[in-house]
Amino acid sequence: MSTPLNPVTRQLIRVQQHPWLMMAGLLLLTLLALASAGNLQINSTPYMIGDTHPSRIADHDTKRLFSNAGEQAFVAIDNPDGDIFNRHSLAAVEQLSRAFETMLLISDQDQQQLTALAQQDTFAASATAILQDGLSRQDIPAIRQLAGHPQLDSQQQQWLQNLAVRLRPVKRVRSLASMEHIEAFSGGLSVAPLMQTVPATATQRQALKAAVLNNPLFINGLISPQGNATTIQVEFTIEEDDSPAMLLAHREISRIIEQISNQADFHDRVYLSGPPMIAAQTATSMEQDNQTLLPGVLLVIIAVLAVSFGRLQGVVAPLLIAVLALFWTLGSMAAFGVKQNIVSSMLPVFIIAIAVCDAIHFLATYYRLLPDEADRAARTQAASAALTKLFWPMLVTTITTMAGFFALSWTEVIFIREFGLFVGLGVLFAWLVTMLFLPALVILWKAPKPRFGLLVSQLTSRLMAALGQLAGHGKTVVALVLVLMCGGLLYTQQNLTVDNQVIGYFEESSRIRQDDAAINANFGGSTVVSFLIESQQPDAYKNPALLNAIAQLQQRLDNNALVGFTLSAADFIKRMHQVLSDSNRAADYRLPDDLTQPMLAQYYLLYENANGQDLFDVVDRRFANGRILTVLHSDRSSEVGAVIDDILHQAQQQLPAGVTIRAAGYGEILVSTTAAVVSGQIQSLLLAVVLIALLVIAILRSLRLGLLALLPLLFTLVGVFTLMALTGTDLDIGTSIIAAISFGIGIDYAIHTIAALRLSSGQNREQLVANALQYCGKPILINTLALGLGFLVLTLSGYQALVNLGVFISLTMLFSALFALLVLPAFHRPDAPQVSHEQDQPGAEPANA
Incomplete structure (x- = not known):
């Protein structure tokens, strides 16, 4: 008895009567997609949250209020002889500074x-x-x-x-050639560049060295405490997330450095850090990933398909579908103006691995229905029958997979949002191409059914029989799994860490990792945080109480081992007090004991009359708002966040009434990104659970079975997060998407198993379960291999966050399959009506991912 055809299936079968026309139409669409994909650009910025986020607003406010707050490149010059104050090194600093000031991008x-x-x-x-x-x-x-x-x-x-x-592109360059040096003279205060010309004599160079090393404003920022290295800070006018301009900046800075370092008398080491370098290293990693991940996943999928089907058609057909789905997805990204970023660079791996799964199930059903020595009419009939059986199951599992990825859009992290949206779109494309392209292809391509491979292997059948016997002891298996999961959940709660970083995710051999380590060893660090201390009142920074409170907060920062350099308005007052004191000793670098508002106003007036400008790096022109510029030795968000939280808490007790404090800058954005990752993980997981649960309940028409289908996925998440905690792997920008993905893809295994259990028959529970696993186990096994090994290709990435994701998302696929096969049979009701397992019964196929 045949199942009535729905209108959509009827139209699809009708279309298959003209396979060449279908192939031509798909080819045209693919050519259009390829033309669009050729315009796809990359976005290598480290800023992953949008402009409207409070952290980005605070960063923009900092750049609006203060000088020396824009995006900067840090160029460190390290003299191997231990003294940067030699003629050749100082000449190089002067040449580099002038070249950076005039460079074009x-x-x-x-x-x-x-x-x-x-x-x-x-x-x-x-x-x-x-x-x-x-x-x-x-x-x-x-x-x-x-x-x-x-x-x-x-x-x-x-x-x-x-x-x-x-x-x-360059707003200002700060170096030994241009930094202000505050000194006193008989008529008042002198504020002048440190090195207007390169000192010609050894005596002049020693005088410059003494002046620099005796000025606390320069130590760990401009100069290393030992005097062996100095920095050149290049501040840009370009926007922080203008990735193309940052790449041009890196290229031009590298060109200038190479030109000057090729001079015969240049022997120093040069280190680079800052957003242009991060953008360049990210772009390099993305380019390397594009060259390795796509070929890698293609080779893996080819191997899995060859082992599974043992036929050229079984390899080529699914692979063509995956490639077409990928082209359509990349073309859509370019058409919508979405750029490829470090997260979406792994999109080809996901699209290729997921897209072949529908084709695997279609071919398995088609081959089973295909008679020996089939002619075109027989192939058409078999393809139409397979399409009839699989249309709704494959549509349903496509929708659940899309729901899991679309749930990732519920996050403030733009990179994850774009990844989820376009992988979900790619899953839809894969289903469409499978429905339209694959039946036409098998009709035109005369190929016999497989005789070798996992699909027909007796070894696979014995493996499924063994799993069936184990699953037949359902209560024992579930009890053991529950005990392990409870222990894992407790361990995970206590030991799973949430963290994020940027530079630390690059390979240890990368230049940015090595240069960043050298800069941190010689200077105060490379991660910048600004503490904005704001008042609505002009001249608030002429209040001694506020300056003393800032000095106390700054001292607390300086006492933290992670903090290498701080600067505030209090430092300028300390320096002016020091040089204006009769003794001009190091001990005089402090706020005056008798500091008053008129005295503060006088200090500021003296500084402005001397044409000083650097003060406005840390206080605005109205003297209403200021900041404590802080540089840290780490970009780990957990460590940076601890410093920020400590100062914000302390400031509430010390700042005068009416004065507020905010954290801003690159380091704070990293912390906020991590917080967004965690909140997005929770929100996307909840959204995925709700959407998928509703879909499964509607599909199975059972509240009990719909909720039951989620059980293996909950076990899977606990198992994977337990392994992350055991191995010390952080929940970060990569691993944060595991939960929603595991629900979106892993739910299919549960649907397969439940459908097989409902269709299976047997003399007792053990036999019923064994028959069910024989029926659904092989497609699940093949899909698990395709997805698990496909995602494992991410371990070839040069970005550690993607490597972590590759390992644990592969384990997620394995756990989802095992838990579905071993746990769900325990909850199957023996008295449920059973259906005989006839080979050609329409509608009897469980769905595939």
């Missing part, structure tokens, strides 16, 4: 786009004038004027506006 593409505009009558005059004599800073007004032309589209206008910024 332009590319060949800028020239090409301007040339294209010059060939259009509307823009010919303006573009030609800009191109004349080459691009330079003098062209900025003309470029900005051209950017406002109404006939340019928004993308062209944005490019021109960015080009104007990139022609003057």
Whole structure:
């Protein structure tokens, strides 16, 4: 007795009567997707949360209020002889500083786009004038004027506006050649650059060394305490998440350094740190991952398919579907203007691994229904029958998988949100291509059913029989699993750590890891946090009580081993007090004991009359708001967060009434990203559970079975998180997505098993369970191999967070399958109506992922 066809299935079967037309249509769509995917860009910024997040707002406020608050590159010069104050090193510092101040961030593409505009009558005059004599800073007004032309589209206008910024990308360079040095003279205060020219004599160089090392404002920031190394800080005008400009900045800085370091008298070591370097290393890792992950997952899937089916058709057909789904997904990303980031760089692995699963199940059913020596009519009938059996089951499991990935969009971490949305879209594409492409392909491609492979292997059958015998003792198995899970849950609660970092995730051999370690060894660190101390009242920073409170908070920071450098308005007052004192001793570097508001106002006036500017790095022009600039030796969010929490708590007790404090800067954004990862993990997990539970309840038409299907997944999560806790693996930007993914993909195993149990028959419970596992176990085994080994390819990544994800998401697939096969049979009711297991019964197939 046949099952009535629904309208969608009827139309799909009708379409299969014209397979060549179907193939041509899919080819056209794929070509369009490929054309779009060619425009896919990368986003290598370390900023993973959006502009509207409070942390990003605080960061923008810092940059608006203070100088020296923009994105910076840190270039450290280390003299191997232990003394940076030699003629050659100082000359190199001066040359580098001047070169950085005047550098341009332009590319060949800028020239090409301007040339294209010059060939259009509307823009010919303006573009030609800009191109004349080459691009330079003098062209900025003309470029900005051209950017406002109404006939340019928004993308062209944005490019021109960015080009104007990139022609003057550096706001200021701070180094021994330009940093302010505060000294006293008989008429008042002197504020002048440290090194206006390179000292010509040894005596002059020793005087410069003494001046620098005796100025506390410079130690651990500008100069190392031993005087062996110094920094050049390049502050940019470009936006913090402008990844292309950051990559250009890294390229130009590297070019300048290489040019000067090739000089015969240059013997120093150069280290780089800061957002441009992070962006460049991220882009390098993404490029390396693109070269290894996609070929790696393709090879793994080819091996799994070959072992499973033992037929060329069984390898090529699923692989073509996966590749088509990937092309469509990447094309959609480019069409929506979404850039590839460090998280979505693993999207090809997920799409390829997941996309073959529907094809595996379709082929398994098709081969079972295919007669020997089948002609085209027989192949068409077998493909139509397989499509009829599998349409709804595969649609349902596609929807549940999509729900798991779409649940990831419920997070403030943009990178994870984009990853979840487009993998979910890729799962939908894989289902569509399977429904449309695969039946047409097997109809056109004459191939016999497999004789070798896991699908027909007696060894696989014996393995399923053994699992069936074990699952037949359901209560014992469940009791043992429950005991282990309770112990694991308790251990996880006490030992699973939540953390995140950026530089520490790169390979130890990478330059950024080595340079960052050298900078931390010589200076105060490389992770910047600003504590914004704000008042609504102008001249609040002329209040001695506020300055004393800031000094106390700063002292607490300095006492923390993680903190290597701090700077605030209090430091400038201390320095002015020191140099204006008669003795000018190191002990005089402190706030005056008799500090009053008129005295503070006088200090500030003396500084401003001397044309000083560096004070406004830490206080605004209205003297209403200020900050404690803090540099730490670690970018681990747990450690940075502990420092921030301590100061915010202490500030509540010490700051005067009406004064507030906020943390801001790159380090604080890392902490907020980690918090968003944790909250997103909880929210996406809850959303995935609710969505999938409702779907499964509706599918199985049973509240009991719908909730029961979630049980193996809960066991899986506890098991995986226990292993993470045992191995000391953090819950981070990579592993945070495991929970939602495990529910989205792992639920399919539960659906397979429940469906098989409901369809199975036997003389007793043990035989019924064994028959059910024989029925569903082989597809589950093949899918587990495809997904588990496919995701394991992520361990080839150069980014440790993705390596961790690869290991534990693979274990998640294994645990989901095992728990579904071993735990669910214990809850099957023996008195439930059973259906004979006939080979060709329509609708009897459990779904596949």
